[in-house]
Amino acid sequence: MRERRAGTLALLVLSITLPAAAALAQPADETGEAYRLGSGDILQLNVVQQPDLDRTLTIRPDGTAVVPQIGPVTIGGLTLEEAEELIRQRLRLYDPAINEVSLTVMEYNALRIFVLGAVTNPGSYSFTSPPTLWAAIRAAGGPSDNANLGVVRVVHQQEAGARSEVFDLSALFTGQGKLPEIQLKPGDTVIVPTSEGVSRVPSNAGVQVFGAVGSPSTVAVAEPTRLVTVLMQAGTPQTTAALDKVWWVHREEAGRFRSTQVNLRLFLEEGSLAGNPLVYPGDTIRVPVQGPSWLGRFWPALLGTAGTMAAIIYALDRINSN
Secondary structure, three states: OHHHHHHHHHHHHHHHHHHHHHHHHOOEOOOOOEOEOOOOOEEEEEEOOOHHHOEEEEOOOOOEEEEOOOEEEEOOOOEHHHHHHHHHHHHHHHOOOOOOEEEEEEEOOOOEEEEEEOEOOOEEEEOOOOOEHHHHHHHOOOEOOOEOHHHEEEEEEEOOEEEEEEEOOOHHHHOOOOOOOOEOOOOOEEEEOEOOOOOOOOHHHEEEEEEOEOOOEEEEOOOOEEHHHHHHHOOOEOOOEOHHHEEEEEEOHHHOEEEEEEOOHHHHHHOOHHHOOEEOOOOEEEEOEOOOOHHHHHHHHHHHHHHHHHHHHHHHHHHHHO
């Protein structure tokens, strides 16, 4: 009876420990799916029946790894367990006595993410499962003191070319709102811009101001505020600003947006509130740069033409004098 109980206990222990060991051997992402091998991953191959075949394998860009005696084997995109079974079957064609093969991932390089900009340690980082945007920034040592987490850009590499998206992570500082639920993909690049003098507030809690102003930023605004007041907090318009062509984008009901051009000079020169409207949290202001005047655009050409004519007249005069 004791032996039967001991055997039952042993089976119970095995039934618990084996799945746990398999889970450790097969890293999974947040969805529970096992990690799939990819280009750049470095593996250790061990063949129990023929230790002389043991070696390090590197998955090439085409997804293959060269295994001794059998040549290239396509294992990119497979789980570790699937790759082991495929290599075992191929090796059995070489030697039917081989029935036990193991693979161990030494370096996870397929899921490599590049983190650049205002982070403590910019560079490339490898992950065993698709990381979130914040996890990638945290792997790079976290944001620097001058990081602007309100406009973090992610560049995706695709067959048709690069595609970028901008995400607002300012909730990390304010505690307001939710972080974007995005999982990065192999080869993605995260760019954290600097924000010298930029307020770290979420876009829906302020007015975004950019263009020809001293400090493009999201100005914290909790209630309707006059345009001039907001521009003053964004570092005031620069001398090159086109004050008569300021664009104001306002969010209306049902998620619609209305864009209006404001002549700020009406307020500055005439005191008209038409040039100093109330703007609201979530609005966007763009102060364009004043383009050169007609004379400014054509003056170089006029000078060039005048110089050419003077040269021709001088040459003709010399010819006539001779």
